[in-house]
Amino acid sequence: MEQHTQARLILGSHRSALLRVTLRYRCEDPLAVRMVFPAEYALDTDPYDPHGPYDPSDPFDTAAAPADRTAPDIEWVFARQLLSVGLEQLAGEGDVRIRPAFGMRTMVELRSPEGVALLQFARADLRRFLWRSHLAVPEGQELRHLDCDRALAQLLA
Template identity: 35%
Template sequence: MSTVIEQAVRARLVASAPRTDSVAATLRYDRGNPFAVQMSFPARATLEGVEVAWEFARELLVAGLDEPAGVGDVRVRPYGYDRTVVEFHALEGVAMVHIRTSEVRRFLRRAQHLVPVGREHEFLDLDQDLTELLRDAC
C-alpha cells in the first residue's frame, strides 16, 4: 500500500480585486508525517513564480470543515454550500482559496484509511527522528 496520498483539487484564488482565478492545487498526505497535510500551488498561482507548498495539521483541516479553525498562519472555515475557505497568512499578505468541501472530505477519508485519526503516533519513527536530531546537534 502506498504511504502517500495526493489529490488534485480546483482552488478558487480570491484576490483583493473583484475577480477570482481558478488554479490547480494538490492536497498531499504522507504517512511518514502523520499529523500533517500539505497543500501546494503551481508557480503560475504565486507571486514569486515558483511552486509553493504549505504544511499544516490534518486536525485543522478536519475542524475547519464545520466551524472556523486556526489562529496562526493557516486558517480554515466553511463557506456556503460545499465550499471550504483556506487562508494562508504570510509577511507578504494573505492568500485565500475556496475549495469544494466534498473534495476535501474525500481527501480526508483517503487519509483516514491510510492513518486513522487518533492513531498517528503509531506511524512516527521516533528512533529515526531522535537520530537526526542528535546528528544535527553535534
C-alpha cells in the same frame, strides 16, 4: 497519497482565478497534510527578479526558456486535525485558518510575511481527501506511524 483538486484564489471582491492544487498526505508524517500550489502563485514573486518566471509575451525578457527557469512549487504544511475541524467550524489561529463557507465551500486562508492568500475549495473535495488520509492512518493512530527518531534527526539536521 495525493489528490488533485481545483481551488478558487480570491483576488478581490469581483476577481478570482482557478488554480490546480495538489493535496498530499504521507504516512511517515501522519499528523500533517500538505497543499501544493503552482509556483506562479507565489506571493513573494518579484517581477524585476532576473531569476523570476520567464514571460514569453515580454519582448524584453531575454532570459532562458521556461524549461531552464522552473521555480519550485509552493508547499504549505499544516495539521491534519486543523483541516478536519475547519470543515465544520472556524479553525486556526496562526498562518493557516480554515472555515466553512456558503454553498458547500470551504475557505482556506494562508498568511505569510508577503501577504494573505484566500482560497475557496469544494468541501466535498477536502472531505474526500481527509477520508482517504484516515484510511491510510486512522484518526488517533498517528503516533503509531510516527518515526520519532527520524523526525528528531530531521529537526536537528
